[in-house]
Amino acid sequence: MKRFSISSIVLMFIGILFFILNWLIDGYVEPIVLTGVIFIVIGAVFSFVAISKREKGSVKYISIATFIILLFLVTCFEPFQVIRMMTWFRNIT
Template sequence: MKSFSHWSFVFMVLGSLLFGINWMIEGYFEVIVIIGLVCFMIGMIFVFCSILKREKGNLKVISLIIFFLVFFYITWFKSFQVLRIVTWLKNSM
């Protein structure tokens, strides 16, 4: 079974969609970004589980590539979003 690979891909695509929705709408919604970040982290956990279980297929590699590409884009072009998320988390706790 390749269940971890499938779930990692689902969560990576969901996180990408949430970051894309936040980028397309006017303004900034921290909740959308936080949910997208949580989806990415859950997807990364599933990627590592699928790598450790040595599941067959390339879906885990595609999920890993999506993760690195999206976070490269965020840190390179939208670096203040990371600072904004950390500040929002600090103020809300």
């Protein structure tokens, strides 16, 4: 395993921890969710970089699979989270 593979799985794990932290806190905290989304997206990008550089190991594939599964679970079980984030992004600009 190389640098991008390890970085991708670490960033995915941190992003998932932020989502769990938001779930544990009563209510909805937009900065925590935004930070989690940013970490997860950066982890997915690092995973694609690791694939393009042909790094050894299978951690890079686990990171992409986690990204896809997490997006699927969020849109299935918490669709309003996606709508809240899109509205929040729209209000920023």
